[in-house]
Amino acid sequence: MKLTIAVIPGDGIGPEVTAQAKKALDAVAEVYDHIFLYKEAQMGACAIEATGNPLPDKTIEICKKADAILFGAIGELKYDNDPSAKVWPEQGLFQLRKELGLFCNIRPVKAYEKLIKNSPLKREVIEGTDIVIYRELSGGIYFDTKELSEDGLSAFDVCSYTVDQISRVTHLAFKAAQKRKKKVTLVDKANVLETSRLWRKTVTEIAKEYANVKLDFMFVDNAALQIVLNPKQFDVILTENLFGDIISDEASVICGSIGLLASSSVGEKTAMFEPIHGTYPQAKGKDIANPLGSILSAAMLLEHFGLQEEADAIKRALEKSLTLGITTEDIKGKNQYSASTSKVGGFIADYI
Amino acid sequence: MKLTIAVIPGDGIGPEVTAQAKKALDAVAEVYDHIFLYKEAQMGACAIEATGNPLPDKTIEICKKADAILFGAIGELKYDNDPSAKVWPEQGLFQLRKELGLFCNIRPVKAYEKLIKNSPLKREVIEGTDIVIYRELSGGIYFDTKELSEDGLSAFDVCSYTVDQISRVTHLAFKAAQKRKKKVTLVDKANVLETSRLWRKTVTEIAKEYANVKLDFMFVDNAALQIVLNPKQFDVILTENLFGDIISDEASVICGSIGLLASSSVGEKTAMFEPIHGTYPQAKGKDIANPLGSILSAAMLLEHFGLQEEADAIKRALEKSLTLGITTEDIKGKNQYSASTSKVGGFIADYI
Ligand SMILES: CC(C)[C@H](C(=O)O)[C@@H](O)C(=O)O
Numbered sequence: 264m265k266l267t268i269a270v271i272p273g274d275g276i277g278p279e280v281t282a283q284a285k286k287a288l289d290a291v292a293e294v295y296d297h298i299f300l301y302k303e304a305q306m307g308a309c310a311i312e313a314t315g316n317p318l319p320d321k322t323i324e325i326c327k328k329a330d331a332i333l334f335g336a337i338g339e340l341k342y343d344n345d346p347s348a349k350v351w352p353e354q355g356l357f358q359l360r361k362e363l364g365l366f367c368n369i370r371p372v373k374a375y376e377k378l379i380k381n382s383p384l385k386r387e388v389i390e391g392t393d394i395v396i397y398r399e400l401s402g403g404i405y406f407d408t409k410e411l412s413e414d415g416l417s418a419f420d421v422c423s424y425t426v427d428q429i430s431r432v433t434h435l436a437f438k439a440a441q442k443r444k445k446k447v448t449l450v451d452k453a454n455v456l457e458t459s460r461l462w463r464k465t466v467t468e469i470a471k472e473y474a475n476v477k478l479d480f481m482f483v484d485n486a487a488l489q490i491v492l493n494p495k496q497f498d499v500i501l502t503e504n505l506f507g508d509i510i511s512d513e514a515s516v517i518c519g520s521i522g523l524l525a526s527s528s529v530g531e532k533t534a535m536f537e538p539i540h541g542t543y544p545q546a547k548g549k550d551i552a553n554p555l556g557s558i559l560s561a562a563m564l565l566e567h568f569g570l571q572e573e574a575d576a577i578k579r580a581l582e583k584s585l586t587l588g589i590t591t592e593d594i595k596g597k598n599q600y601s602a603s604t605s606k607v608g609g610f611i612a613d614y615i
Numbered sequence: 616m617k618l619t620i621a622v623i624p625g626d627g628i629g630p631e632v633t634a635q636a637k638k639a640l641d642a643v644a645e646v647y648d649h650i651f652l653y654k655e656a657q658m659g660a661c662a663i664e665a666t667g668n669p670l671p672d673k674t675i676e677i678c679k680k681a682d683a684i685l686f687g688a689i690g691e692l693k694y695d696n697d698p699s700a701k702v703w704p705e706q707g708l709f710q711l712r713k714e715l716g717l718f719c720n721i722r723p724v725k726a727y728e729k730l731i732k733n734s735p736l737k738r739e740v741i742e743g744t745d746i747v748i749y750r751e752l753s754g755g756i757y758f759d760t761k762e763l764s765e766d767g768l769s770a771f772d773v774c775s776y777t778v779d780q781i782s783r784v785t786h787l788a789f790k791a792a793q794k795r796k797k798k799v800t801l802v803d804k805a806n807v808l809e810t811s812r813l814w815r816k817t818v819t820e821i822a823k824e825y826a827n828v829k830l831d832f833m834f835v836d837n838a839a840l841q842i843v844l845n846p847k848q849f850d851v852i853l854t855e856n857l858f859g860d861i862i863s864d865e866a867s868v869i870c871g872s873i874g875l876l877a878s879s880s881v882g883e884k885t886a887m888f889e890p891i892h893g894t895y896p897q898a899k900g901k902d903i904a905n906p907l908g909s910i911l912s913a914a915m916l917l918e919h920f921g922l923q924e925e926a927d928a929i930k931r932a933l934e935k936s937l938t939l940g941i942t943t944e945d946i947k948g949k950n951q952y953s954a955s956t957s958k959v960g961g962f963i964a965d966y967i
């Protein structure tokens with residue numbers, strides 16, 4: 264297979280971890296006889312520095328022409344703490360999601376046997392957990408009007424949803440549930456929000472088309488509690504944009520390390536793959552960041568194109584690195600040496 | 616001291632647990648020679664059934680005349696799953712918060728030695744945790760315009776904040792931090808929301824008046840992760856309405872049981888005290904619900920009026936019940952008998 268992959272390394276540790284994902288893809292290309300062409304593109308703080316724009320037109324063009332996108336992370340502290348900044352890195356990401364019509368973010372959350380000890384949660388609570396979160400990515404409070412009043416004394420953000428937006432992600436979630444434990448939990452705040460009530464109504468209607476899937480409802484405050492109290496009760500979690508952002512980051516504690524989680528963002532025409540972790544500025548340039556999240560997002564990319572065997576080869580290599588203890592500082596066991604980012608990536612590529 | 620206390624038992628287990636809090640207050644009144652007058656009032660599903668209105672005018676009147684309000688819980692499943700309902704129980708609660716100008720919800724979160732084993736989190740993660748959450752309660756997405764379009768195909772909710780709204784709760788949080796570990800963490804989503812950027816700006820300004828308090832910022836998605844990964848890093852958490860709702864419910868896992876957490880909601884003129892747990896419909900009328908959250912909210916009420924010794928008497932009695940294992944089903948130890956709601960309440964009142 265021949266694939267053109269847009270690569271957006273981004274800021275902080277993004278470039279370092281993305282480089283390891285490319286190594287893994289190159290190894291797969293060699294062993295399984297594929298051709299992967301990479302097109303690098305800029306987004307985030309580095310793009311602001313270079314062009315003044317967090318999402319240069321050229322990046323949009325490269326992404327639109329590519330078969331898929333591999334993304335690292337973006338963001339930089341100085342923008343977060345400067346409420347008067349006119350542009351900031353994350354704008355690039357929302358705008359790209361919009362330009363590419365990425366409407367659904369999919370985050371699998373599993374308890375890895377080798378990492379259970381790293382979780383703040385007790386073994387018996389998380390063992391056997393297998394959740395996938397479907398987060399709506401094109402609507403909600405991210406994309407509608409937001410305004411600071413002229414006198415600077417008040418501000419507002421509008422959260423809106425249409426039935427169409429809700430429907431398309433809902434169908435994906437139910438289809439996924441059919442292949443899994445046949446349960447969808449809709450997370451909302453229907454006792455407060457009008458948009459949540461529209462979600463309940465729309466999802467309840469659509470659920471009728473999937474008779475073998477059970478639909479549950481849960482308020483987001485309770486969900487934030489339940490996901491750490493008893494994560495095994497969940498199969499597919501379906502939710503709107505902001506709630507999905509919160510719940511899926513929280514759920515990463517189940518896995519034992521946020522450094523290991525990957526996600527895909529899918530649209531009608533293309534899809535983007537990225538680790539869940541952020542730019543981890545303290546580690547930038549030190550060759551100590553955990554590349555496994557990025558490497559797993561490369562595996563998700565391959566799965567997306569039906570290359571299951573290839574994706575499995577990456578996952579096997581990754582599990583091997585965990586078993587042998589060839590891991591970065593953040594997840595290493597007691598009395599174990601840690602390996603550098605590039606060493607972990609190198610091992611995985613070699614093993615493939 | 617003579618206090619008039621409005622009592623709103625509410626729905627589900629609300630009446631059962633509130634009855635135990637009253638027992639504790641009565642015991643305090645007897646021992647310490649106070650007069651507590653109770654005025655019962657309706658709110659929630661029971662009020663809808665009786666009057667069609669989740670917050671009858673009479674309830675508002677009683678609350679406004681009272682020195683403080685003791686509240687149980689409200690809500691009923693049938694309204695949650697009926698997106699076409701015209702009124703629902705929770706509306707009563709927001710409206711009451713509005714009528715009484717309750718602008719700040721305060722939730723202490725401590726790891727109770729006796730309950731650490733019940734937490735899904737590991738002992739070493741939570742031991743010694745002592746957080747208090749200051750949640751803004753009068754603004755945000757709860758109180759601004761919310762609308763379903765006429766054709767039913769879209770909906771929106773507006774989230775808005777003014778500098779004044781942000782300021783008053785911020786001052787309370789910083790004052791609290793001065794008496795504690797001198798650290799405030801503002802939880803927001805400033806990389807997406809205009810309201811969050813206004814929060815950062817306003818809080819940063821106000822922080823200058825409290826030179827001995829350190830101010831930190833954290834995005835809500837990261838906060839949802841950090842609060843279970845490393846809760847000891849927090850002292851005072853300050854946040855807007857919806858984020859506070861989510862984060863504080865989540866934080867209850869630290870305590871080992873949501874049944875034990877209480878909160879106060881304060882305004883300029885009055886204050887309301889309530890357990891954090893909901894109506895727990897499965898337990899309604901069975902005399903099995905945990906009354907400790909409600910009893911602790913009575914203790915918070917006493918503290919609010921400077922009756923520290925009296926509040927401590929309640930807390931000592933409560934700790935004693937835990938030590939002796941006179942507890943409800945939900946928190947009992949292995950091989951222990953459980954006691955009924957009224958038995959736990961009775962023990963605590965007697966002990967006082
Ligand atoms: C960087 C940030 C704006 C983004 C979001 O909130 O969507 C991130 O948290 C994510 O989840 O991808």
Ligand SMILES: CC(C)[C@H](C(=O)O)[C@@H](O)C(=O)O
Pocket residue numbers: 454455484690705708860
């Ligand atoms: C009942 C509900 C509307 C309420 C809220 O979201 O404020 C509750 O969750 C709370 O935290 O007091």
